[in-house]
Amino acid sequence: MLASALAIARDNWLLLLVGQYPNGPLGGIAATLMLSVLGIGLAFPLSVLVALARISRWRALRAPATALVYLVRGVPLLMIIFWVYFLFPLLLGTEVPGFTTMVCTLVLYESAFLSEVVRAGIEALPAGQMDAARALGHSYPQAMRFIILPQAIYNMAPSILSQFVSTIKDTTLGYVINVPELTFAASQINNRLLTKPFEVFLILALTYYVVCFSLTQLATWLERRVARRRAGPALVVVAAPS
Amino acid sequence: MQGFNLFAILLNPGFRAMLLNGLGMTFVVAICSWVLAMTLGLLLLVIRLTPGRIANGAVVAYISYHQNVPTLVQLMLWYFGIASLLPGALQGWLGDHHGEVIFAIIGLGLCQAAYFSEDLRSGLRAVGRGQIEAARALGHSYLGSMRFVLMPQALRNALPALVNHTVSLFKNSSLAMAIGVVELTQAVREVENESFRTFEVYLVATILYLGCSLTIMAMGAVLSQRARLAGAR
Numbered sequence: 001m002l003a004s005a006l007a008i009a010r011d012n013w014l015l016l017l018v019g020q021y022p023n024g025p026l027g028g029i030a031a032t033l034m035l036s037v038l039g040i041g042l043a044f045p046l047s048v049l050v051a052l053a054r055i056s057r058w059r060a061l062r063a064p065a066t067a068l069v070y071l072v073r074g075v076p077l078l079m080i081i082f083w084v085y086f087l088f089p090l091l092l093g094t095e096v097p098g099f100t101t102m103v104c105t106l107v108l109y110e111s112a113f114l115s116e117v118v119r120a121g122i123e124a125l126p127a128g129q130m131d132a133a134r135a136l137g138h139s140y141p142q143a144m145r146f147i148i149l150p151q152a153i154y155n156m157a158p159s160i161l162s163q164f165v166s167t168i169k170d171t172t173l174g175y176v177i178n179v180p181e182l183t184f185a186a187s188q189i190n191n192r193l194l195t196k197p198f199e200v201f202l203i204l205a206l207t208y209y210v211v212c213f214s215l216t217q218l219a220t221w222l223e224r225r226v227a228r229r230r231a232g233p234a235l236v237v238v239a240a241p242s
Numbered sequence: 243m244q245g246f247n248l249f250a251i252l253l254n255p256g257f258r259a260m261l262l263n264g265l266g267m268t269f270v271v272a273i274c275s276w277v278l279a280m281t282l283g284l285l286l287l288v289i290r291l292t293p294g295r296i297a298n299g300a301v302v303a304y305i306s307y308h309q310n311v312p313t314l315v316q317l318m319l320w321y322f323g324i325a326s327l328l329p330g331a332l333q334g335w336l337g338d339h340h341g342e343v344i345f346a347i348i349g350l351g352l353c354q355a356a357y358f359s360e361d362l363r364s365g366l367r368a369v370g371r372g373q374i375e376a377a378r379a380l381g382h383s384y385l386g387s388m389r390f391v392l393m394p395q396a397l398r399n400a401l402p403a404l405v406n407h408t409v410s411l412f413k414n415s416s417l418a419m420a421i422g423v424v425e426l427t428q429a430v431r432e433v434e435n436e437s438f439r440t441f442e443v444y445l446v447a448t449i450l451y452l453g454c455s456l457t458i459m460a461m462g463a464v465l466s467q468r469a470r471l472a473g474a475r
Contacts (some may be wrong), residue, residue, distance in 0.1 A: 074452040077450045201319040209311050
């Protein structure tokens with residue numbers, strides 16, 4: 001069984017890696033990673049805005065941001081994929097490729113989850129940071145931009161990386177609307193071979209495992225580093241006088 | 243496109259029945275896999291607390307696999323892969339008895355057990371070391387101090403994470419459609435195919451999902467409120 005799994009991996013590695021590219025659309029791991037990077041990359045600036053809106057003093061900003069976060073957290077990703085899949089072509093009046101649909105869905109979905117991470121990062125900072133920044137003459141936006149956000153985002157880097165791993169796992173759902181990515185490539189191989197489903201899906205699971213496990217390990221390492229830096233001499237000096 | 247008409251879906255007995263059956267199947271899958279996940283999660287925690295190195299390593303590997311492989315892929319491996327290795331008679335029986343539902347419950351349950359077990363473990367770690375020492379000093383056995391002193395506190399610590407993961411388990415039940423379970427998401431697609439009222443059907447389903455998720459979150463909030471009162475000085 002292991003031998004036939006290896007044989008399948010050997011015969012199909014290119015399809016698993018890049019899909020039918022260059023003769024067709026980019027697929028496989030390359031597309032999975034591109035979807036995740038685009039999804040998280042575009043979601044990040046959006047998530048900072050949502051987080052700022054959620055901690056804003058103004059209700060007009062807070063209420064819609066809170067509603068958006070709860071809406072996205074309460075509805076399955078699959079549901080949101082189908083919404084985007086049906087609504088976007090209707091709104092834009094043209095056909096939207098599956099890849100674009102998936103990127104838009106991921107941006108929407110991950111920005112809601114990431115905004116919670118960013119918000120937690122901001123709220124975990126001591127209130128004195130904001131007070132000191134304001135006392136030194138920074139305006140609220142300046143204090144956010146130069147004092148609060150850089151610290152919050154640095155402290156939250158491990159959680160952001162974990163969210164990236166979740167995003168990689170979420171891209172598999174593109175399979176349902178036929179987005180050419182890794183899961184789709186595996187099911188193509190399975191449909192062609194027909195007799196080796198266990199081996200094909202085992203290879204698929206192991207491939208995801210290798211990618212996500214390495215990134216999870218990286219996140220753990222980053223977390224230790226951040227914790228060390230936070231407990232480092234700089235903070236001790238600040239804390240000493242009190 | 244037709245005009246927006248929610249009642250064309252809600253008042254049509256056929257469509258209503260399809261959606262309600264789908265919702266029922268979503269509940270069946272979610273509740274059964276929750277029970278499986280919680281039982282297994284506790285079992286994994288117990289194994290991790292015992293000193294055996296091999297058993298510990300196996301649990302760590304189990305959790306690592308289930309947290310780092312996408313849930314959809316796990317379901318596909320169960321339904322397409324592992325099912326094909328079973329003896330023919332069993333495959334036939336599963337085919338006649340909604341094997342896809344059984345595999346969805348197994349797949350989702352085993353996956354979520356990893357998360358539940360980790361939640362409980364970090365809840366337990368947050369309980370101070372003095373607690374177990376005090377419980378033992380007062381004459382409780384190891385199991386007794388676990389049952390009456392440590393676990394209640396660990397559960398309270400773990401409650402927010404457990405509620406979050408219960409919501410994700412409920413949401414993940416929609417993935418079962420990819421292996422042919424006719425739960426709410428699949429029912430929606432079927433109603434949509436027959437009625438062509440895409441917008442209305444998706445709206446109904448989104449509200450149903452959202453309502454259930456918010457109910458779980460609210461129940462979690464009530465539970466942690468009560469847990470906090472019970473522990474107040």
